[in-house]
Amino acid sequence: MEEESIEAAAAARKERLRALKAAQELLNTPDDDAAVVKPQQASTEGDRNDVEPQHQSDDEEEEDAGEDNVNMKFRNYLPHDKQLQEGKVTPPVLPKFEDPVLAAPPPEEKAEDPFLNIAPKKPNWDLRRDVQKRLDKLERRTQKAMLILMEREEQKRSAAEDNGMA
Structure with a gap:
């Protein structure tokens, strides 16, 4: 019984992880059709040994680098380049944590x-x-x-x- 419930929980978790991975892939894929075609071409070309991989020209690499810079996000780093500074993301604002121990005043202790x-x-306790x-022993004798x-x-x-009476 326990093993079945553990296996069922493991299977459910694996399914959730697969769904999350699929959703992550959908979010990370760009909308351009060219970007979608390139990974498919690479997978088909990798299967065939007779075809050499295609090399991109320098112009295409620069365009890809320019696109990558636009998509870069900086959370903890402020870049010196003006174009990269546009990718700066404001850090998340954390809610202020109030410690209940520190909030309560400490009890006053007598100094x-x-x-x-x-x-x-008592100074004579040892005596x-x-x-x-x-x-x-003296107390008993006194009482007697x-x-x-x-x-x-x-x-x-x-x-x-x-x-007196008699």
Whole structure:
């Protein structure tokens, strides 16, 4: 299935290329009958070996050269000869391209001092890291001690209330 579609696409493309080539040849052939006859004569003469090719006279070559100069088109070159300057073609005008990235204003960034980024945010972070285990252990002991003190205080209050009521 895939191969058939690829082959069909290739055949269609070849056909389009042939049509374009034929159209190009029609555009490039001049309207003069003499110009049309000359290539046909050359092809028939090339097939026969017994006939020598015909040479054009100098006058005919000059006329052909004069016709060629008229048909010459200069897009990127300005010739010095006045006759050739008539064949100068104005260069195509390209539409102006607007880059959307450049058109948008750049976002404003807060200017920060680069030396502030070198130092850590908290100057004692390495000390805290090294001492964290000890601090955790002390925190647990502190909580236990506070709990014991609160229990003692409650026992004293309950004993005082019991003694005051009894």
